[in-house]
Amino acid sequence: MTNRSGTIDSMQDQTTSTNGIGSTAEVAARYGLHRVGTRPPLREYLRQLWSRRQFISVLATSKAYARNQNNYLGQLWSVLNPLILAGVYFLVFGLLLNTRGNIDNFVGFLTIGVFMFGFTASSLTAGAKSITGNLSLVRALHFPRAVLPVSIALTELATLLPALVVLCAIVVISGETPTWSWLLFPVAVLLQYAFNTGCVFVAARLVVASRDLLNVIPMVIRLARYISGVFFPIAHYVGDNPAGALLEYQPIAVYLELARQCLLAELPLDPVLWAWGTGWAVLFLIVGFLVFWQAEERYGRD
Amino acid sequence: MTEPALPREMDFEADQQPGQLSPTVLGDPSLIVEDLHVTYRVYGGRRRSPGAGRSTWLGRMLNKPADHVGAVTEIPAVRGVSFMARHGESIGVVGRNGSGKSTLLRAIAGLIPATRGTVYVSGEPSLLGVNAVLMSELTGERNIMIGGLALGLTPQQVRERFDEIVDFAGIGDFVYLPMKAYSSGMGARLRFAISSAATPDVLMIDEALATGDAEFRAKSKARIDRIRENAGTIFLVSHSLATVESMCSRALWIDEGLLEMDGPAGEVCQAYREAVSAPKRVASTTKA
Numbered sequence: 001m002t003n004r005s006g007t008i009d010s011m012q013d014q015t016t017s018t019n020g021i022g023s024t025a026e027v028a029a030r031y032g033l034h035r036v037g038t039r040p041p042l043r044e045y046l047r048q049l050w051s052r053r054q055f056i057s058v059l060a061t062s063k064a065y066a067r068n069q070n071n072y073l074g075q076l077w078s079v080l081n082p083l084i085l086a087g088v089y090f091l092v093f094g095l096l097l098n099t100r101g102n103i104d105n106f107v108g109f110l111t112i113g114v115f116m117f118g119f120t121a122s123s124l125t126a127g128a129k130s131i132t133g134n135l136s137l138v139r140a141l142h143f144p145r146a147v148l149p150v151s152i153a154l155t156e157l158a159t160l161l162p163a164l165v166v167l168c169a170i171v172v173i174s175g176e177t178p179t180w181s182w183l184l185f186p187v188a189v190l191l192q193y194a195f196n197t198g199c200v201f202v203a204a205r206l207v208v209a210s211r212d213l214l215n216v217i218p219m220v221i222r223l224a225r226y227i228s229g230v231f232f233p234i235a236h237y238v239g240d241n242p243a244g245a246l247l248e249y250q251p252i253a254v255y256l257e258l259a260r261q262c263l264l265a266e267l268p269l270d271p272v273l274w275a276w277g278t279g280w281a282v283l284f285l286i287v288g289f290l291v292f293w294q295a296e297e298r299y300g301r302d
Numbered sequence: 303m304t305e306p307a308l309p310r311e312m313d314f315e316a317d318q319q320p321g322q323l324s325p326t327v328l329g330d331p332s333l334i335v336e337d338l339h340v341t342y343r344v345y346g347g348r349r350r351s352p353g354a355g356r357s358t359w360l361g362r363m364l365n366k367p368a369d370h371v372g373a374v375t376e377i378p379a380v381r382g383v384s385f386m387a388r389h390g391e392s393i394g395v396v397g398r399n400g401s402g403k404s405t406l407l408r409a410i411a412g413l414i415p416a417t418r419g420t421v422y423v424s425g426e427p428s429l430l431g432v433n434a435v436l437m438s439e440l441t442g443e444r445n446i447m448i449g450g451l452a453l454g455l456t457p458q459q460v461r462e463r464f465d466e467i468v469d470f471a472g473i474g475d476f477v478y479l480p481m482k483a484y485s486s487g488m489g490a491r492l493r494f495a496i497s498s499a500a501t502p503d504v505l506m507i508d509e510a511l512a513t514g515d516a517e518f519r520a521k522s523k524a525r526i527d528r529i530r531e532n533a534g535t536i537f538l539v540s541h542s543l544a545t546v547e548s549m550c551s552r553a554l555w556i557d558e559g560l561l562e563m564d565g566p567a568g569e570v571c572q573a574y575r576e577a578v579s580a581p582k583r584v585a586s587t588t589k590a
Contacts, residue, residue, distance in 0.1 A: 024336050028422035031330045035422040036412035055451035062448060066439040069480075127519060134455045139413045211345065300414050 021078040039296040040144075048144045056147055060154035065161065075162075082118065082163040086111045086170065092233040093192050101236030107174040108264050113230040115160075115167045117261045118191075118194050119251055121221045123156040127206045129198030131299050138300045145299045146292055149204045153197040157189075164189070171263050181269055185262040191281045192255040198284025201292040208299060228252040332535045333410065333427075333504060335585040338419035340380040340402075340409045346373055379405040381559035382419070387504075389424075389534040394546030394567055396574050397556035402538045406556060407506045410537070423505030425536065428453075441491055442468075442477035442484070465500050470521065491518055493536035499520075501529055503565040506537040541573045 028035070040048065068077040077118065089110055093099045099105040130148040131138065138145065206213050227247055228234075234253060238244030247253060254277050261267045342399050378400045387393055394402045408414045410421050411429040437445060446467055450460035471492040483490060507526065526549075529536075538549070540546050546553055546567055553570035555563040563570050 024334055024420070024422070027331065028334055031332075031424065033331065033334060033422035033424050035429065036410065036423050037415050052451070052454075053458050055448075058447055058451055058457075059446075062437065062440055062444055066437060120555055139408055140429065142412060142428070143452060143454075231320075298415055 004153075020086045029168070036298050037246045039293065042290075042293065045144055045146070045293055045296070047120070047148050049150070052143055052147050053141065056151045056154060059147070059151040061158055063151070064158040067155075070291065076183060078159055078162045079166050082115050083111070083166055084169075085118070089114050089231055099215050099232035101233040103233050105174050105176065105264055108171045108176055109233070109260060110231055111167060111170045111174070112259050113256050115163055116189075116256050117225060117228060117230045117252065119160050119192060120255070122159070123196040123198055124203055124217060124221060126156065126207040127196075129216060130200065131208050132211060132214075135300070145296055146201070146289070149200040149292065150197060153193065153200045157193050158194065160189070166262070172197045176263060176265060179265065181230050184269070185259065187256040188255065188262055188277070191258065191277045194281035194285045195251055195255065198281070200287030201288030203286075204236065205295050224252050226263060226280050228256060230256065230270050239252055249276055251277075251284070254280060307328055329504055331386050331388055332389045332391075332424045334422040335386070335410060336420050336422075338380055338383045338406070338409060338421060339417045340414055341377065341417040342377040342379050344375045344377060348419045355419065363394075371372070380409060383559075383561045384419075385554065385561065386536075386563055387535045391552055392536040392538065392550045394550035394553040394571075395537060395556060396541075396543065396546055396553055396571065397562075398578075401517045402559040403556050404508055407508055407537055407539055410504075411506055412582070414576055423504055426454075426505040427506065428500070428502030429506045431509060437514050438482040439479055442471075442473060443494070445481055446477070446496055449493075450499060451501040453497070459501075467492075467495045467499055470525070472518065487515070487518075494522060498525055504537075506539075508539045509541070522570050538585045543575060547571050554565055 006253075039045070057237065065075070068075050071073055073080065090107060094110060100109075113122075127149050130152045131145065134148055138148075139227075168178075203213075203217065207217075219284045229247070234244070234247050238247055248257075254273060257273055258268075258277050261273070263271050294302070383406060395406065397403050405414060407429060408417050410423070411427045411460060412421070412423075413429060437448065440448075442494065443464075446464060447457070450463070455463075468474070471477075471488070471494070473488050473492055476484060477492075481492070483541055484492070515579075526536075536550075538546060538550055550567045553563075553567040554561060554564065555570050555574050563573055
């Protein structure tokens with residue numbers, strides 16, 4: 001009775017004895033069985049993802065809330081944290097190093113830079129681990145895996161919202177008066193959010209392919225922090241250098257600049273830059289999603 | 303004392319004799335597993351041969367770099383399993399710890415990708431486990447919503463079943479506290495209550511019945527029976543042979559990632575029992 005074989009033969013005996021002839025795939029098709037663990041077609045995958053939209057938003061808001069739950073001040077930290085960070089940067093770059101260049105309202109300039117760069121940086125940091133950090137969830141339940149990176153990017157957006165209120169307050173205190181261009185600020189935030197989501201897709205897949213990349217991501221973020229004009233105006237320092245265009249039109253620099261154009265009166269709206277911002281967002285979102293979807297059936301293996 | 307009329311007293315594992323299992327008409331195939339292989343990658347360690355510790359210092363020097371860089375061990379957890387299941391079957395999976403039972407179920411459920419081989423299934427297989435992930439820093443209430451949505455319920459459906467889930471888990475007002483404040487039994491009960499809130503086509507139960515007190519086990523058996531009537535095929539991983547014999551018509555014995563035996567639950571359990579109690583056999587198969 002001990003049949004250690006566990007081979008196809010024994011199983012095909014079973015199938016052939018009941019159904020006559022045919023390969024396993026044919027037998028499966030005859031009884032309406034589908035293959036487990038295959039990647040659904042793109043359209044179907046998008047539909048599945050859309051049907052889980054409430055799961056995504058509940059997961060995102062819960063995580064955002066849980067983040068600041070472990071101390072007495074609780075949710076207040078989602079405002080205090082960026083505030084203190086802006087203070088630190090002002091001390092170093094406003095007072096000690098003075099990198100203000102030709103900017104009049106450097107407090108506003110710097111605060112917007114710090115807050116908006118932090119948005120992308122934290123999305124990337126958290127999102128890179130969206131699969132490897134949730135393996136037990138991936139191995140326990142069935143859902144399109146894109147739910148995880150999408151919800152993590154959304155968590156960061158939800159965390160950013162209270163900070164944005166603080167940001168606007170600081171900008172007003174620093175001497176700006178709200179104008180019509182402020183209405184475009186949410187658009188700039190959404191474009192950056194779309195870009196972040198695309199980045200998270202790519203980072204999550206790369207980290208699944210090789211975990212060692214998790215150690216490289218902080219360096220990438222550090223580099224981006226220094227070349228994206230978080231605390232200095234790029235144009236002022238680069239001048240006419242041809243490499244300057246590269247620095248000015250790379251996505252993160254574009255999004256920081258868009259936010260500043262919305263909120264600071266001294267920087268006028270530049271349609272070309274907005275086109276760049278939109279283009280980067282669409283490009284990263286689409287490419288990132290495709291890159292992530294291509295490995296769908298591989299997530300969960302360790 | 304195993305009088306069925308006394309549900310509080312009864313031992314869940316001994317309440318039903320194999321003969322009492324309701325006869326089920328075997329239907330069409332609901333699941334086909336063909337030559338399934340699953341290999342784990344484990345980071346940060348390397349499996350050594352027993353003699354490695356006694357090697358010369360030169361050997362250790364040469365081996366050393368490899369122990370700390372690129373230390374990835376591949377563990378073949380399932381090494382070629384094939385079988386077919388039909389609608390109306392309840393199948394027990396038995397085997398020693400680490401023999402690949404849970405991995406096999408997860409691969410069948412599509413939660414762990416197969417390294418080789420294919421699995422065909424009808425509908426969406428669902429894995430019912432006490433290890434379904436919940437977020438310990440959030441309240442039970444929030445976790446019920448997250449778990450329910452993850453299972454594919456709508457928020458409306460989760461709200462409708464909320465009271466039932468809380469009742470079933472028997473945690474009362476603790477549901478409004480963060481789950482890290484729960485006792486391990488309370489957490490396990492809530493997880494089970496959540497994960498059994500939706501009824502799937504192919505149901506896989508991974509040791510879910512081992513948790514909880516006698517009352518909870520009686521309750522969960524009732525719930526599983528209800529699910530079993532609706533679900534086409536049931537898989538049950540358990541170390542309790544009595545449970546497998548009482549609930550399953552057929553059993554698979556998995557040993558070291560291979561299908562050791564496949565047949566009627568009584569026969570397989572008997573053979574497994576004999577193999578485990580035979581000291582010689584144990585010595586030959588339990589390697590570290």
